[in-house]
Amino acid sequence: MNARKGHLILLLTLILVVACNADDDGGLKKDFYKKSCPQAEKLVRDITWSKAQTDPTLGAKLLRVHYHDCFVQGCDGSILLDPVGTNQSEKNAVPNLTLAGFDVIDDIKTQVEQACPNTVSCADVLSLAARDAVSFPFKKPMWDVLTGRRDGSVSLASNVAGNLPSPFADFSTLAQIFSKKGLNVNDLVVLSGAHTIGVAHCGTFSRRLYNFTGKGDADPSLDAAYAGLLRSQCPNPANPATTVEMDPQSSLSFDSHYFDTVMKNKGLFQSDAALLTNQGAAKVVQQLQSPDAFFPKFAKSVKKMGAIEVLTGTAGEIRRQCRVVNQS
């Protein structure tokens, strides 16, 4: 082979590699429904905003459902499927506690189907509605959502363990699970900032409050005064229905306070505190303590999360109802 030919092949290979790498959004597009259902995105937003007006916790609910959908078998709407017969679906698995907002997704999907039958996937409805519910107080979209996802037909409770980190996870476990989803340490820290909204049940952190090391003590990595406050909210044994705000006094407000609380050793879960146990991660926590720093980074990482193992093109289906796969 002469040198010129060799260069040409090298160049073509390079172009191919660059072209493939540019496509890290899994084949999703901005405004995928522009031609097929031009009103889709506005319809989802209008319905979501009217629901968010009466339920200020909707943003936290839907953002968590979107995260659970994406981490278990990709953002394919499988979290929305109900169990069939004796087959337990993802929403039956242990971490589903308080997963909520499914009724809102149903309402949106019903109206979208009326406007554009068989066109807009449940996975896209969820991804858009999560963004819109969080964005409601700001009256503008807080991040871009690419669309074109299609719906999967498999949802198994047994797929959840190992794909969703537990709140007791240490740093290396968290980093490992995120890396399997194509998310790096920066994404892990940034996305943990979602805990700036929402609540948690006592059982997800109360082991940190009582006899943590077997000496009748609390987790030494948890601020002692804050541990005391949490013990008063979650007595031992706690009522399993009791919840506390993850970002005290600010759990309805999507802001950067989460990173302040983590810095002060007041991160609620062991998995939140674990972010300070790695030098690189701790540095990111420190850098995200303002909305100006956090919001653009969150926009980037949540977009990456929304592209995990998506089905596009002719894969999967457009489910007519989000709770059941299409019959026939």
Ligand code: HEM
């Ligand atoms: C880093 C690993 C993560 C762990 C271990 C974790 C764990 C948890 C746990 C245990 C709860 C409380 C559930 C309850 O008791 O009701 C929770 C709530 C929540 N999580 Fe995470 N989470 C993680 C990452 C994420 C990510 C990446 C997002 C979204 C981008 C997210 C969004 C939320 C939201 C919004 C809530 C509040 C839900 C509500 O108030 O209804 N989490 N998380």
Ligand SMILES: *[C@@H]1O[C@H](CO)[C@@H](O)[C@H](O)[C@H]1NC(C)=O
């Ligand atoms: C339950 O799951 C099994 C395999 O995962 C499948 O073969 C079967 O058809 C499912 N049953 C129902 C009622 O969907």
Ligand SMILES: *[C@@H]1O[C@H](CO)[C@@H](O)[C@H](O)[C@H]1NC(C)=O
């Ligand atoms: C979560 O799982 C429990 C236990 O399997 C089940 O009783 C509950 O209905 C599930 N929650 C949702 C929202 O599906």
Ligand SMILES: *[C@@H]1O[C@H](CO)[C@@H](O)[C@H](O)[C@H]1NC(C)=O
């Ligand atoms: C605390 O843990 C230690 C070691 O596991 C155990 O011996 C002790 O009885 C526990 N104390 C309480 C009050 O549960």
